[in-house]
Every structure is written in C-alpha cells, then in structure tokens.
Amino acid sequence: MKKPANALKERRQMNSNTLLLLITIALFFVMYIAGMIIYTDKGFSTVQTLCNLFVNNAALICVACGMTVVMLTGGIDISVGSLVALDCMVLCYGMANWNLSAPVAILLVLVIGIVMGVVQGFLVGYLEIQPFIVSMAGMFFARGMVSVISTDQLSITADINQAFYNFANARITFPFGATINRQGVAIYPYIRLGVVIALAVLIITFLILRYTKFGRGLYAVGGSEQSAAMMGLNVKRTKMMAYVTCSLLTTIGGICFCMNGLMASTTTADGFEMDAISSAVIGGTLLTGGVGNVIGSFFGVLINGxxxxxxxxxxxxxxxxxxxxxxxxxxxxxxxxxxxxxxKEKSK
Amino acid sequence: MSKLKKFTQNQLFMPIVCVVLVLLINVVYDVAQGRPFYEFFRIYLSDAAEPVLQGRLISILNRGSEVAILAIGMTLVVSASAGTDISVGSVMSLCACVCCTVLAGDMAPQTTELAVPLIVGILAGLVVGCLCGAFNGFLVANLNIQPMVATLILYSAARAIGLLVNHDFIIYVRNDTFAVLGGYVGPVPTPIIIAAVCIVVALLVLKKTALGMYVQSVGINRKASRIAGLNSTLIIFVCYLICGLCAGVSGVVASSRITSADPAAIGLTFEMDAILAVAIGGNSLGGGKFNLAGSIIGAYTIQAITTTMYNLGISSAVAPVFKAILIIILVVVQAPPVKAFFARRSAARALNAAQKEAASV
Known part of the structure; x- marks a missing residue:
C-alpha cells in the first residue's frame, strides 16, 4: 500500500515546479497580449515589436542561461554584468587601438571569459570560499579593468572594423508580417544575428542540462553536495565547471551586447547581474540549487523585457x-x- | 609560542593585520615622498574662522561612518540568517529621498528653508528604513525565503521608489541645520559622533542583553534554538529590522553630507562595502558566531584603503581592481582548505620535532 502513495506524492512534487514554470509562461503571454490590445495604436502589436524584444534581450538570454547553470549548483555569480562591460570594452578598444581583426578580438574576449571562470570556479569549488564574495571580487575586478583600459565612451564604426560592423548590423528578414509605412512600402520584420546566437546558446544549454553527465551532475550537486559526493561525483570539479560555463556564456552574451550597442563605457551593463538573477528566479530556478531550467529563465528574460x-x-x-x-x-x-x-514540506 | 598562536587564531587577528598593513603602506609612502613619518597620524585644526579637525585619520573616520553604521546591521543579519542583505545601499537612497522630500515640503527641487522641523524629516527617513527592514525580515523570517533573493526585491525597487518620491528630481535642501548632520559639531565631524553613538549602543545592547547570544544561537542552528525555547522567527525579523534602521541612519547622514537627495548616487555599492566589512572582520558569511568589533574595524579598513589609494594617486575608477585583489587575498587566507593545509604542515613539523627529540634521548 505504501508504494502508490509515494508515487502520488512524487508526482505532486514534480507538479509544483512545473506549475510555476507554466505560470511564468502563461504570464508572459498574458502580459504580451494585453500589451498588444492596449497599445495597438502605438504599434505594439506588430511582429517587429516581438522581434525587437528578442534583439534587445539577446545578451540577457545568454547571461541568464549562464546564471541558471551556476544557480543550479546552489551558487551565484554577480560578476556577470561587469564581465559583459569588460567584453564590450576589450572588443571596442581592441579593434580601434590594437587593430585586431574581428575573429581575433572575439577569441580574445572568450579567453578572458574562460580565465575569469576558471579563477572564480577554482576559488569557489576547490577553496570553498563563498560564491557571493568571490564573484563580488570578480565584479570589482572586471569593472576596474574596464576603467584601466579606457574611461572614455568608445564606439565601433564602419571605419574601425568593417567586418564586425557588418556582422553586427546584418539583418535576417522574415518574409511575412510586414507593416506598410506611409509611403506604402512594405517593411518586413527582421532580427539580428545576436538573436540567432542567443537562441542557439539557449537550446545547447537546455540539451546539456538535460542529457549530459555534466548537466545531471549540476542538479545532483545542487540538490545535495554530500549525496553527490557519495555517489562518486567530483563535486569540486563540477562546481568549477559551472562557473567556467557561466563565464563563457556571459562572454557570448557580452559579444551579443556589443553587437547590439556597438559601444562600450565604464557604465555598460550596469545592474545586468541583478536582471539575470531576477530572470532566473522568475523562471523558477531556486537559489538553494537543484531546481531550475533554462526555459524558465528564458521566459523570465522575456517577461523582464x-x-x-x-x-x-x-x-x-x-x-x-x-x-x-x-x-x-x-x-x-x-x-x-x-x-x-x-x-511540499507538509505533504512529506 | 602558545601565546602567539592564541593571538594569530583570534578572530580579530586578520582585521588588525589589515589595518597595520594599510598604515605601513601610508607611512612608507609618506617617507618616500619626503614627508615626516607621522604625517598620516597628524590631526590639526583648520585655519577657518570656525576651526575644525582635519587630518587623514579624521577623514577616514568621517568618511567611513556610513559603512560602519551599515556594518552593525549587516553583521547581525549575516549571523542570524546566514545570508546577506543586499538592499541596504538602495534603502539608504530611499531613506535619503524621503527625508529630503519631507524636509523640502511642497516638492520644490531646491530649497533653503525647512518645511517641517528637522526631527520630523529624520524620523520619516528612519521609519522608512525600518519599514524596508521589516519587509525584508518578513520575507526571510516568516516566509523562509533565501535572504539574497528576498533583499533582491528592494535592491532593485528601493532606488526606483526613491526616484518616484523625488519626482525624478535631485532634491536640494541647502539648510544649515540639516547640513550639521553631515558637517561638524564644534570641531568634530558629526558623522563620527553618530557612528560612535550607534556602535556604543549596539555594543551595549549586545553585551548587556541576551540578544547577541540569541542571534548567534539562531544562526548556528535555527531549529535547535526554537526547540530550546527561542522565537527564531522573531529574532531573525528583528535583525533585519535593525539592519533597515542602520540603513536609514546612514542614508540620512549621507544626504546631509551633500545637502541633497540624489537617488542615483547615494549608497551606490554600499551594500558591497558593508558585506565586505563583515567578511574582513573575520566573520563567517555562513552565519553563527559574530564579532561586531571585527566588522567595524573592517569598515574603517575599507575606508582607509580607499583613502590610501587616492593618496597614492590611484584614480577612483581603477581602485576596484585593487579592492578585488585584496578581497581575494583575504578570503583565500581564511579559506578552510588553505587553513587545513597550514594546520597539517605545522602538525607535521611538530611531529618531526618530537621524533627528533625522542631519537636524541
């Protein structure tokens, strides 16, 4: 008689997390549709508005994916906003003053991101220092390095780097959903390449979390470090890899951010870390770890946007x-x- | 040997080492620049008509007041709930906005007259601080929400609400009575007095009543404390309330210092400094035992570091890099695996010595 009762309880437990995710998704659609109805005359109901939502939040989607990975292990990374600023600054300054070509500059920021991740991950995973303090140091460091490189507001123009400029400004136009402007010309909605990158990041992260050993390990470590260690998981390494992944995804987000704004200053992406955290929390990721999913974070970002x-x-x-x-x-x-x-606790 | 060991294992050892290091850097730099070695410690009266105390030490104590006040509340919060209150900087700015708006009265962005007595404005600021603290406390203590997530709400909302209260203006209250709070009483800077009063009251309350012990016991084990008869929920709630009050006090001081309420500038990144002060003070961010003196030394250490960096000619924009490196060094030295490594090494050395002794006998 015991077994069915347990199974029932388990199903109910699964449901409460899924239910929150469903609420998040439903809330997004309700908000968006309500907006379409209320602001029809201001052009909120066009397809382009939806596309803009993605274009403007491409960077945040990448960063929120990274944040989710770290939060799954029960950690937190508040250095992401500053890291995005550092990426933008290195891209802008590198292309303008060191005459780097676009691929080299992008490679450079990816390396910077991975190094940041390795250092932070080592401190959190192997030296058991609190993630909040470690990433706070990372935040100060990255934001300070931006000022070390330059305190001016830099921008990337076509003269500085034609390839990156074209890449950033490339449009992917949809063949439907056109609006007719005053001259009677049909304007088709478009997205930028950043959106494609962000969606690719989202799908890959989702698959990694769901189907790989590393992904399942993240959930196990977040659920209970002790149990994970007893099961034979390398907890320290898993934690470190979570931070590396987060910094890498953040760097990809930083590149998207730079493509969207084509400029950098010391105040770029201020408060980005809190946007990412709140998106993940709205999406149902628990800060205690073990529960969460990038799809939720994705809708969290969309709700914010x-x-x-x-x-x-x-x-x-x-x-x-x-x-x-x-x-x-x-x-x-x-x-x-x-x-x-x-x-949940009561039903136990 | 054992005395030295006792001293190095004291919780206050690291903070004191930090302070001494900062002082040494200052002294060495001063001597290298051809100034007398006591330049750093020199306190003198300015030449103005109403002489006030000046000197680098005074400036550190003065500028460090806000963080020191915040550190009191933060220490309690960290100890009781094993989490940090990241909203204090934003709450500071909200309290400053409310205080100045009430003082300015009819929403004039710039005023020299106080619309209401000074005490009303201050009280309004403090009450708002308490309300914010109560909100955080309710979420953390009663609803069992993670402290960082719970305070994330006010972190992003409080500054925005402050902007709303101010109607998107920076409100200037250029009034001498109001300016006293961030200015001088006689020759002594008022913020130092306010911080000193707060610290003394906090120390007295924690030493003379059982509150300090209750907070620590709740922080070490919430369930066990409840079974032992403590109202854990209430104690955590009170800690957040005190933290909000501290944020209110420092918000009012900060706005009086610049005789205005600028929602975007007041208390910016102060939450980080307050948390850092607690960490430098040798307190575990995992909750439990705390040492208020350590946090306060930590707060002034941060200010001393900042002042030193300006003194060395490092620009304020670059300063965070050095701050970050310092934080990392501090936490790595205190990290459990590193400590265990050194403990193992000294144990091995002791064993070696004992074996040698045994062999020689």
Missing amino acids: TINALVQTDGRLASSWPNILTAALLCVFIVLQSIFAKI
Whole structure:
C-alpha cells in the first residue's frame, strides 16, 4: 500500500515546479497580449515589436542561461554584468587601438571569459570560499579593468572594423508580417544575428542540462553536495565547471551586447547581474540549487523585457517604473515559490 | 609560542593585520615622498574662522561612518540568517529621498528653508528604513525565503521608489541645520559622533542583553534554538529590522553630507562595502558566531584603503581592481582548505620535532 502513495506524492512534487514554470509562461503571454490590445495604436502589436524584444534581450538570454547553470549548483555569480562591460570594452578598444581583426578580438574576449571562470570556479569549488564574495571580487575586478583600459565612451564604426560592423548590423528578414509605412512600402520584420546566437546558446544549454553527465551532475550537486559526493561525483570539479560555463556564456552574451550597442563605457551593463538573477528566479530556478531550467529563465528574460517595452511604449510613465514592476513581480514569484515549498514540506 | 598562536587564531587577528598593513603602506609612502613619518597620524585644526579637525585619520573616520553604521546591521543579519542583505545601499537612497522630500515640503527641487522641523524629516527617513527592514525580515523570517533573493526585491525597487518620491528630481535642501548632520559639531565631524553613538549602543545592547547570544544561537542552528525555547522567527525579523534602521541612519547622514537627495548616487555599492566589512572582520558569511568589533574595524579598513589609494594617486575608477585583489587575498587566507593545509604542515613539523627529540634521548 505504501508504494502508490509515494508515487502520488512524487508526482505532486514534480507538479509544483512545473506549475510555476507554466505560470511564468502563461504570464508572459498574458502580459504580451494585453500589451498588444492596449497599445495597438502605438504599434505594439506588430511582429517587429516581438522581434525587437528578442534583439534587445539577446545578451540577457545568454547571461541568464549562464546564471541558471551556476544557480543550479546552489551558487551565484554577480560578476556577470561587469564581465559583459569588460567584453564590450576589450572588443571596442581592441579593434580601434590594437587593430585586431574581428575573429581575433572575439577569441580574445572568450579567453578572458574562460580565465575569469576558471579563477572564480577554482576559488569557489576547490577553496570553498563563498560564491557571493568571490564573484563580488570578480565584479570589482572586471569593472576596474574596464576603467584601466579606457574611461572614455568608445564606439565601433564602419571605419574601425568593417567586418564586425557588418556582422553586427546584418539583418535576417522574415518574409511575412510586414507593416506598410506611409509611403506604402512594405517593411518586413527582421532580427539580428545576436538573436540567432542567443537562441542557439539557449537550446545547447537546455540539451546539456538535460542529457549530459555534466548537466545531471549540476542538479545532483545542487540538490545535495554530500549525496553527490557519495555517489562518486567530483563535486569540486563540477562546481568549477559551472562557473567556467557561466563565464563563457556571459562572454557570448557580452559579444551579443556589443553587437547590439556597438559601444562600450565604464557604465555598460550596469545592474545586468541583478536582471539575470531576477530572470532566473522568475523562471523558477531556486537559489538553494537543484531546481531550475533554462526555459524558465528564458521566459523570465522575456517577461523582464516585456515590462520594459510596455513602459517605453506607454511613454507617460516615469523611468523608474520598470524597476518597480519587475521587483513586484519578483516578489510575487518568490512568495509563490515559498508557499509551494511549504506545501511540499507538509505533504512529506 | 602558545601565546602567539592564541593571538594569530583570534578572530580579530586578520582585521588588525589589515589595518597595520594599510598604515605601513601610508607611512612608507609618506617617507618616500619626503614627508615626516607621522604625517598620516597628524590631526590639526583648520585655519577657518570656525576651526575644525582635519587630518587623514579624521577623514577616514568621517568618511567611513556610513559603512560602519551599515556594518552593525549587516553583521547581525549575516549571523542570524546566514545570508546577506543586499538592499541596504538602495534603502539608504530611499531613506535619503524621503527625508529630503519631507524636509523640502511642497516638492520644490531646491530649497533653503525647512518645511517641517528637522526631527520630523529624520524620523520619516528612519521609519522608512525600518519599514524596508521589516519587509525584508518578513520575507526571510516568516516566509523562509533565501535572504539574497528576498533583499533582491528592494535592491532593485528601493532606488526606483526613491526616484518616484523625488519626482525624478535631485532634491536640494541647502539648510544649515540639516547640513550639521553631515558637517561638524564644534570641531568634530558629526558623522563620527553618530557612528560612535550607534556602535556604543549596539555594543551595549549586545553585551548587556541576551540578544547577541540569541542571534548567534539562531544562526548556528535555527531549529535547535526554537526547540530550546527561542522565537527564531522573531529574532531573525528583528535583525533585519535593525539592519533597515542602520540603513536609514546612514542614508540620512549621507544626504546631509551633500545637502541633497540624489537617488542615483547615494549608497551606490554600499551594500558591497558593508558585506565586505563583515567578511574582513573575520566573520563567517555562513552565519553563527559574530564579532561586531571585527566588522567595524573592517569598515574603517575599507575606508582607509580607499583613502590610501587616492593618496597614492590611484584614480577612483581603477581602485576596484585593487579592492578585488585584496578581497581575494583575504578570503583565500581564511579559506578552510588553505587553513587545513597550514594546520597539517605545522602538525607535521611538530611531529618531526618530537621524533627528533625522542631519537636524541
């Protein structure tokens, strides 16, 4: 008689996490459709608005994927925003002042990202220092290095690097969903290459988390380090690899960010780390580790982006509203999570 | 030998080593620049009509006041809930905005007259700080939400709410009574006095009442403390409340210092400094036992490092790189595996010595 009861409970436990994910996804669609209805006259219902949502948040999607990987192990990485700024600065300064070609510059930032990840991962995994402190140091370091390289606002123009400029400005045009402008010319919606990179990152991360030994190891370590170690997992190495993955994905996000803005300054991507964390939390990833999924984080990013887009489209609201709304949403979600956790505990 | 060992294993050993190191760097630099070695410690009265205390030590104590006040609350929060309150910087800015808005009255962006008595404005700021602390405390203590996630809400919202309160303006309250809080009482800078009062009150409360012990016991094991008869939830809640109050106090001081409320600038990255102060003070961020004196030494150490860097001619933009390297060195030295490594080595050495002695006998 015991077995069926247990199975039932297990199914209910699975459900509460899936339910949160479903709520997140539903919330995004509700918000977006409501926006389309309310702001039709301001052009919110065009396909291009949806494309812009992806174009503007391509970098955040990559970074949120990386953040999810780290959060699954029960850690946190608050250095991602500064790392994005460092990537942008190295790309801009490297191409303008060291005459690097685009592939070399991109390779250089990828190496920087991996080195940051290895150092932070080593400190967290092998030396058992708290992730928050380690990544705080990483944040200061990366932000400081941006200033060491240059305190000016740099930008990439066609004169500086034709190849990167063209790559960043390339459009992938859809053959449908056109809007007719005043001259009567049909304008087809487009996305930029950054979106393709971001979606590729999303799918690859999803597959890695779901089907590889490394991915399952992340969940195991996040669930219980002790059990994972007893099972024979190399906990230290898994943790370190999580930080390397996060920094690598963040660097890819940084490249997307640079392609979108084509400039760099000391304040680039300020507060990006908190956007990434809140996206992941809204998407159902627990900071305690072991629970979460990049699809949730992806919708978390879209919800964040939709709030920004709605406030921008409205135009009458003060600039501080996106922050307040995101925070309120975050509040609702973590309260929901805590209630679900309590129900789960009671059913045990 | 055993005395030395006792001293090096004291929790205050690392913070004190840090302070001494910073002082040494200053002294060496001063001597190298041809200044007398006591330049760093020189305190003198300025030549103005109303002389005030000046000198590098005074400036460190003065500028470090806000972080020192924040460090009090942060130490309690870290100890009781094994997590950090990352909202303190934003809450500081919100409290400053509320305080200045109340003082300015009819939403004039720039005023020299106080619309209400000074105490009302200060109280308004402090009450908002307490409310923010209570909000965080409720989420963490009652709803069992991870401290960092719970405080993430106010981290992003408080600054924005402050901007909303200010109607997107920077509110200037150029009033002498208000400026006193961030200025001078007689020759002594007021922030030093305020910080000293806060520290003394906190130390007295923690030493004379059982609160300090309760906080530590809840931090070490929440469940066991509850079974032993402590109201763990209430204690964690109170810690966050105190942390919010501390943020309120330092927010008011910070706004008085610049006689305005600039939501974007007040308390920026102060949460990081406060957490760092706790960590430098030798307190584990994993909760449990704490040492308030360590945190406060840590807070002033951070300010001393900043002042030293400016003194050495390092620009404020580059300073974070050195801060980062310092943090890493500090935490690596204190990391459990590193400590265990050194402990093993000294044990092996002792064993070796004992074996040699035995052989010689």
